[in-house]
Amino acid sequence: MIRARCEVLSNRRSGAYHSLTLVAPDIAEQAKPGQFVEIGIPEGRSILLRRPFSIHQASRRGGWAGTLEIVFDAVGPGTDWLAGAKPHDMLDVIGPLGRPFSYPAEQTICLLIGGGYGAAPLYFLAEELRARDKLVHMILGARSHDRVFKPIEGKRLVSSLIISTEDGSMGEPGRVTDLMPQLVERTGAQVVYACGPNPMLRAISAFCLERGIPCQVAVEEMMACGLGVCWTCAVPMLAQDGSGWWNVRACVEGPVFNGARIWWDVWLGDEGELGEDEEPFDELDGADEPEVADAWQR
Ligand SMILES: Cc1cc2nc3c(=O)[nH]c(=O)nc-3n(C[C@H](O)[C@H](O)[C@H](O)COP(=O)(O)OP(=O)(O)OC[C@H]3O[C@@H](n4cnc5c(N)ncnc54)[C@H](O)[C@@H]3O)c2cc1C
């Protein structure tokens, strides 16, 4: 993990989003798909906490070597400020943080599913998978066409790309999860990687668990420190042998998790479905299990 003062190289609109490129050679050198950076919003403003963003691209060679790109939606004071950052501004950046996606050793047909700006880290992942001779298919979903992230680049990058929008303004009408059954069938997908809104990740994880398809998801949880200290980002994780559950930190043990291991009902707040006094899993003490690197098993 590196802390660096990084120069803004460019800050452009990309549909409904902003795409910020930083000169960050040391972080770019170490970055892996699924990891994130924490950006400090300059002093003198009322925003104390750093803001976390997935790494969209890390360029280590070529004309723009040593750069990092993030993509963000301006949703509040921190991202509004970032949207106004200009070339040559200097930003305080920590990264790369968190556990990255892991690559399947044997399986070769990969389906990548991105919702909104959640698709951003999947481009970096697609490049790394292709460099390892994997076949990559992608589904991009969004509310409307301006929120479909980089469809033209996606088409160039992967073997097949399907787009869906909730309002039907681009591609298939509906949600990405509506398209999953037919796409898994058609592509013969052996593994699934997903990033986007948590309810979407939950539906994808349930589908994959039912079909026995290994699935890695990059989750978003509120983060205060981003460094493993405060536990703001706790996610309930089922033990590998199903004997109970642990809280794990999305910033250190994640943000990439095996979707089958997250206890979604508790995390996203549908405990009611379990029945009033029912708790199917016991909370486990101790710090033994939370490695959470069993990406390809339940
Ligand atoms: C690992 C990780 C990766 C992320 N990657 C991206 C990315 O690539 N692009 C992007 O646009 N956003 C990303 N986010 C979310 C981003 O960090 C928040 O949108 C940002 O911190 C909001 O800051 P703000 O000051 O603009 O707004 P705030 O006023 O702080 O928040 C505005 C809204 O965003 C929600 N929010 C705030 N922080 C988070 C958070 N950590 N996770 C989820 N929702 C949050 C708040 O509940 C509120 O509704 C990521 C979050 C995490 C944890």
Ligand code: FES
């Ligand atoms: S954000 Fe502080 S422990 Fe994860």
